[in-house]
Amino acid sequence: MTIRKILTEPDPILRQKSQPVDKVDDEIRKLMDDMLETMYNAPGIGLAAIQVGVPKRIIVLDISKDPEKKEPMYFVNPEVVLTSKNDVTYEEGCLSVPGQFAEVDRPDSCIVKYLDYSGNYKELKAEGLLATCIQHEIDHLEGILFIDYLSKLKKSMIVKKLSKQKKELERIVV
Ligand code: NI
Numbered sequence: 694m695t696i697r698k699i700l701t702e703p704d705p706i707l708r709q710k711s712q713p714v715d716k717v718d719d720e721i722r723k724l725m726d727d728m729l730e731t732m733y734n735a736p737g738i739g740l741a742a743i744q745v746g747v748p749k750r751i752i753v754l755d756i757s758k759d760p761e762k763k764e765p766m767y768f769v770n771p772e773v774v775l776t777s778k779n780d781v782t783y784e785e786g787c788l789s790v791p792g793q794f795a796e797v798d799r800p801d802s803c804i805v806k807y808l809d810y811s812g813n814y815k816e817l818k819a820e821g822l823l824a825t826c827i828q829h830e831i832d833h834l835e836g837i838l839f840i841d842y843l844s845k846l847k848k849s850m851i852v853k854k855l856s857k858q859k860k861e862l863e864r865i866v867v
Pocket of ligand 1: 786789829830
């Protein structure tokens with residue numbers, strides 16, 4: 694497994710719409726293995742393929758709190774088919790928006806259909822944190838980041854801060 698570079702905002706690739714996967718084969722499984730490794734290393738609890746620069750509709754998640762007991766989840770071509778009317782608020786962050794957090798409202802449960810690691814069709818009813826994470830990651834596949842839900846002012850402040858951080862980082866590359 695290889696740890697891949699995570700793209701950060703502002704990067705136009707993060708705004709690309711990801712394309713469906715035709716077949717879950719070994720190449721796709723290798724990508725999912727790399728994504729999981731990259732996510733654990735970061736560390737984070739969710740990652741979409743576009744965050745490592747691959748515009749395919751794939752997400753990986755592990756919301757288990759115990760680092761000793763890993764519970765990886767793989768979703769290929771995930772699609773939300775139903776959301777609840779009730780919202781829940783979480784303070785969200787994102788590996789592509791490092792160090793920034795903000796409250797986002799999303800439906801508190803959803804039903805998602807997808808293909809699993811073996812390419813089998815699955816349906817899952819997700820609630821609470823899992824529902825929020827799945828919706829956050831599926832947004833990535835549409836080129837949407839959680840900061841897009843914030844006020845214009847708040848979003849531009851965050852993007853400005855990240856642009857400045859990037860420039861400073863580039864300056865020390867020799
Ligand atoms: Ni994210």
